[in-house]
Amino acid sequence: MHERIAAFVNSKTGMGFLVPDYYLIYAAAIVFGTYLAVREAERKALNPVSVFRACLVIVLAAVIGARLFVVVQYGGYYRLHLAEIPRIWEGGTASTGAYIGGIVAAFVAAAGYRLPIARFFDCCAPSVAAAIILGRIGCFLNGCCYGSRSDLPWAVSFPAGTGPYHDHLAAGLISAGSAALPIHPTQLYEALYVLGVFVLLLVLRRAQREEGELTAVLFVLYPLGRIFSEFLRGDERGVVGFLSMPQVLALALLIAAGTFLVGKRIRRSADSDVINKMKQEIPT
Secondary structure: OHHHHHHHHHHHHOOHHHOOOHHHHHHHHHHHHHHHHHHHHHHOOOOHHHHHHHHHHHHHHHHHHHHHHHHHHOHHHHHHOHHHOOOHHHOOOOHHHHHHHHHHHHHHHHHHOOOOHHHHHHHHHHHHHHHHHHHHHHHHHHOOOOEOEOOOOOOEOOOOOOHHHHHHHHOOOOOOOOOOOOEOOHHHHHHHHHHHHHHHHHHHOOOOOOOOHHHHHHHHHHHHHHHHHHOOEOOOOOEEOOEEHHHHHHHHHHHHHHHHHHHHHHHHHHHHHHHHHHHHHOOO
16 A cells, blocks of 8 residues: 555655555654653653563554454454464554553553553554554555545545445445545544644653643543544444444543543532631631
């Protein structure tokens, strides 16, 4: 896909050499995200070496989860092509599986390396946002995770050989060899939205009062954006009723994070009432 998009950009601007490889972008996301987490570990009084090792476990689990999700989703095909299951370099991963694998691994790694779970999650929250930003840019350059058709001025048209091209060709909307119809650049929508979340997390981390709040903010804001962006997607992602699989996961994260924040607010209010009552009972 990268070669086709690079050639397409080169035909339009003569600068196709500037288009980075899909896997290079994901490698940059892993390196930069891990670097941020290790730096944040020092600020939060966590062992940087333990955080680094935990991040490696999370990355590995996220990659495996991303692949397994697709294998399960298209189990009929992979039962007949078992040798293709480990060929992740040929494509076929899902961010939903990556999130599930990464979250489960984060709990396991935090326990294994004796890291306070809430503080460790807060340590990783900006890294997760940064990785999503770079990952979605990689998706855009790869022509995957694409949007539905659009006539907006910023709609993009992917070249022949990409996912949108095959979908539109199969639907009889275009002829063989032509570019796909203009579609929503949902990958860039998500990248820009999460960039705002990333900046907010960097600001809030210096003002947070309790451990876990930063993670809860990420798990509220990102799912909200993902739920809405999913309505503009045009690729196949699996559905549960009228919701896509990513929307189901987003709702679960949103409910969990919202419950955590509301519970924190209730406990904080109750503690404040107790303290004020005690002050009133102390003779002056």
